[in-house]
Amino acid sequence: MGKMAARRAIERQTGVALWRQIADRIRLAISNGDYDATGMVPPETALAAEFGVNRHTVRSALAALAEEGLVRAVQGRGTMIERKERVSYPISRRTRFSQGLARQVKEIGTKLLGHRQVPASGEVAAALGLAPGSPLVELRTVSSGDGRPLSASLSYFPSERFPKMAEHYARLGSVTKAFAAQGLDDYVRAWTEIVARHADAEELALLKLSPGAIVMEAQSVNADLDGRPVEYSRTRFAADRMKLRIET
Amino acid sequence: MGKMAARRAIERQTGVALWRQIADRIRLAISNGDYDATGMVPPETALAAEFGVNRHTVRSALAALAEEGLVRAVQGRGTMIERKERVSYPISRRTRFSQGLARQVKEIGTKLLGHRQVPASGEVAAALGLAPGSPLVELRTVSSGDGRPLSASLSYFPSERFPKMAEHYARLGSVTKAFAAQGLDDYVRAWTEIVARHADAEELALLKLSPGAIVMEAQSVNADLDGRPVEYSRTRFAADRMKLRIET
DNA sequence: TCTAATTGTCTATTGATCTAGACAAGCATA
């Protein structure tokens, strides 16, 4: 007897279509390694029985997962798992974006979507310990691992101290290196706040998510070794591709 | 001119009903403080125009939020906001459940749902540095702030070292105090991993969430000052009531 | 008291989702 047993029943009339609930469950089961023994999703008829729905409903769920590139169905054989693991993103006093990911993905891509000068809003000013309206450099970036988008960020830096942030980042592709180019050799994470919610339309597009997906939004402040804030950022992680690991 | 401007359009045919997407947006806007000026949600007709849907669809969304107790509609007046803020849960080297929450909620409730002896599964054994199958005490608890469920936990303790964990916890209502009663005066958080996903049926019931809601699941290990793990736990937070704050 | 703004209720219609059943087509293995 395997671990099977009836999975918990899914909910009807909740505003979330059954096929989407089932897709979410299967996605979770895949990343939990429930199907590692065979490398395949159970047959559609078995899934239909397990969830107590019609086979067509399961097919809609699998079609959505195939669309994401998570599984691939082959007539006559079954539905194979193409990708499974979540990337672990470490958060610690010395959080550096690329470093922690380097061991888990072959190729890390960072893309600068845009940059501009903005006056600090109340919230950002407070986080950076500046007067509201102080000039900031804003960077909008998207990062990916092996071609899959993992996170989208909005970062703010004090313009007076780091006037060339955008240029350096565009050239070097790294905040750490851009800081170094402007005379800041070391910095530490002061705090991070994490919230989870449904992705909005912009995030769906940037992270190539399917509608209804979840993002984890981390707001964080980095400071130099004297404790002066040097960066405030809002990073949104694709929740089904990432986990956050906090080392304390 | 206020901040209004057309909000980003919502997505159709995604497997998530429009009324649920709108409910999620309004819930987010409330916790962001967008409606603090009036303490009221905009009129149904205004919301319908903003989201580009029929008024009845907005009404479904508001009905769901009223069901959660987040808003209350009064005929002729409008729809008032009853509750808004997210509770911030601090995670640091010295993470203690009650301490961080005490300032934000008047009354903290912890409830022991059940306890039992279980052999350690592979994953839990690895986290605690024990041999698979080692005896553990499992505690199932739910915690709430001012009457609203905030988190549900599964905690595991090595039976050999803490044989009376369940009894002490039941009496004292606190893991920290139960440790102290068994001779462990201090412990620290070794690591925490955070994932966000849709709540399953059990979590919906335990945390009194509406279907389709999001939970943040934190897996963590606490260790004594010699670095020996003393607790492994899986805590699921109601994502729309909590944010996690990491101090590094 | 009258009016405007707001929520509450009803009916009707359209489109999306889910169920049900049947059969075709491709793959693996005896």
Place this chain on the structure above:
DNA sequence: TATGCTTGTCTAGATCAATAGACAATTAGA
């Protein structure tokens, strides 16, 4: 090659979600 298992496709009907419009009921303010 023959058989069984699996995915692919089609049709038809039932239920849920969303639109549309009309009007009632309540509140606040002129």
